Amino acid sequence: MKEIKSIVAAHEVAVRNGEASALATVVKVDGSSYRRPGARMLVTENGQLTGAISGGCLEGDALKKAQMVIFSEKSMLVTYDTTDDDDAKFGVGLGCNGIIHILIEPILPEVENNPISLLKRCLEDREEKVIITIFNSREKRSVQTGTCLLLSETINAQNSGADPLSDSLQSFARDKAEEVLRKKHSIITPVDSQFPLQAFVEFVPAPIKLVLIGAGNDVIPLTRLADVMGWEMVLADGRSEYVDPIRFPMVSQYLVGTPQEVLAQLTPDQRTAVVLMTHNFNYDFEIMKGLFPYTFPYLGVLGPKKKLEKLIENLETAGIQLEEAQLQCIYGPMGLNIGAESPEEVALSVISEIMTVLAAQQPTHLRDRQGPIHIDESENA
Template identity: 50%
Template sequence: MKEIQDILKAYALASEQGKQTALATVVLVEGSAYRRAGARMLVTDDGQLTGAISGGCLEGDALRKARLVMAQQQPMLVTYDTMDDDDAKLGVGLGCNGIIHILIEPIHPQNSNNPIQLLGIALSKRQNAVLVTLFSLQNRKAEQPGTCLLLSDGEAVFSPLNDEVLKGALTNDALQVLRSAQSITKTYFAQTAYTGFVEYLKPAISLVIVGAGNDAIPLNQLAHVMGWDITVVDGRANYALPERFPGAKQVIVAKPEQVLTKIAADGLTAIVLMTHNYNYEIALLKELLPKAMPYIGVLGPKKKLDRMLAELEDGGMSITPQQLQNVYGPVGLDIGSEGSEEIALSIVAEIKAVLSGRKGYSLKQKAMAIHTPEPEVK
């Protein structure tokens, strides 16, 4: 989502400056590649690049293709085959052992449903969405419809697409992907055979940092680099200051019992308690545990968390094993952190792993491929 945020900002600036733009999207990967389907890069007519479609080896050639797309004002499907041992003949030396298909689309500002506008709509709503991109693998000279459908919360937004049967099929599959939360690649038959990348988009992680001390500043900074939605909460007005936390969407002064009334928590919300105020945190933990939050991190030693939980139970609160599954204390992955910056890194890494359903171990220990390919549906 951070890449899309950066692309939208770059497009807004390019539009103000009257520049032409094109959007390059990785729509299909066969085999291994640095970036997967859904990776994007905005190109301006003066050669500025935002986002990435590879580790840097395809961008130069894609820039040349994008300038041609802007000149001709027609989408273009470009394929890089790196399964050949002599991939240096491409001039890129990829060494990825895969086939990468990239669709490059000119952005027409007058089209209110152009790809950038559809991405903007998806980003503006904190909800899951599906974006459909159509392209023709079999006939590269045929029309490449490109980014043509955004579906979110049951509402479908189409770019110009005249085939009603095809629109119906795309809508049905987008609804399926929205329910399954898994992108798919599928073949569609209209006037020609099209391949559709039906992409599942989820909102950025929402991080609520409870505590506005100096050790919360690196956590805010690192989460901002990740493109997360950040809220900082503290009961101390002289600490909870927006100027101390640039990048945070909200900086709130609140008592523990007020916190949940001032935030909008969802399935991608992580809350980290780091006030260094025992009474504040135990009062807030009492509010949080019954809410089945996906991630509650508690800074400090395990005996501190054990003490809080014991006091809550002694006070009559029933705490279930299911509630404790999502409580992480001490917070963070074990990476040997020392100092607030390294602790922030361990916290961000653990949040990302937990909300992605991963274990957080070294990739060298993973027997399977790093990325799971999108299932191909016939």
């Protein structure tokens, strides 16, 4: 989501400067690559790049082709075969061992719901969305439909610049969007066995929201790392002198008050992590009690295990009996075991644990993983 935010912001700057631009999107990967489908890069006519479609290996060539797209105002599908032993033609030994298909589309401001407009709508709220991009990898010189639909439970937006979609294609898109929303991961699927069209049906979740209860100095490195990740942040504390935008410039919402006043303004969802870091047992307890039942996936408690045990005992005394599923979303002491000591190391440990939990993964060394490290988006429909 951070990449989408950066691309939308860069496009707005380009528009103000009167510069045309194009959007490059990885729509399919056969084998391995540094970036997966959904990776994007905005290219302006003066060569400014925002985002990335590789580890830096393909950007130079993609820049030249994007400027051709800007000039012609016609989309282009480009394929890079990094399985070729002679990959020096890209200017560097890639070592990715994959075939990467990249769709480059001109961004025409006069076109309603152009690709950037659809991306911008992904940032308007915390609703899960699906972006559908249709491409023809067998006939690359043919007209590419491109990024054409944004769908969610409340949105059905079509790129008016693309060829009008037939009723059957729109029905196909809605069916696949429902499937992707249900499974919560992207797929790449043939549109019709009679035609060479394929659809990249991309799941776009809401950004992770980090609710920080506590504004001590040890929270500062946590906000810095979360900002690098592109997470939304809410900071709350009962001490107004601590909740200072100068100390926490990356935070988007600041809350000051009693636990009850803070709780009234919190709206945690399935992409929210809450961490209790006030170093005030009673304040943490009131927040923990007020958030029950826990409908969000991660509640982190700073401090030793005995502190969490005492918090749970107090909840039981208050008449709140936690079930096993509710206990499973509470992490205390919070963080992965990476040998963290300093506040910065603890922040890395906590950020890593939150990522693991929200991605429904088990922390392990990638070298010990059997098979590929990424989900295969391909679907043989």
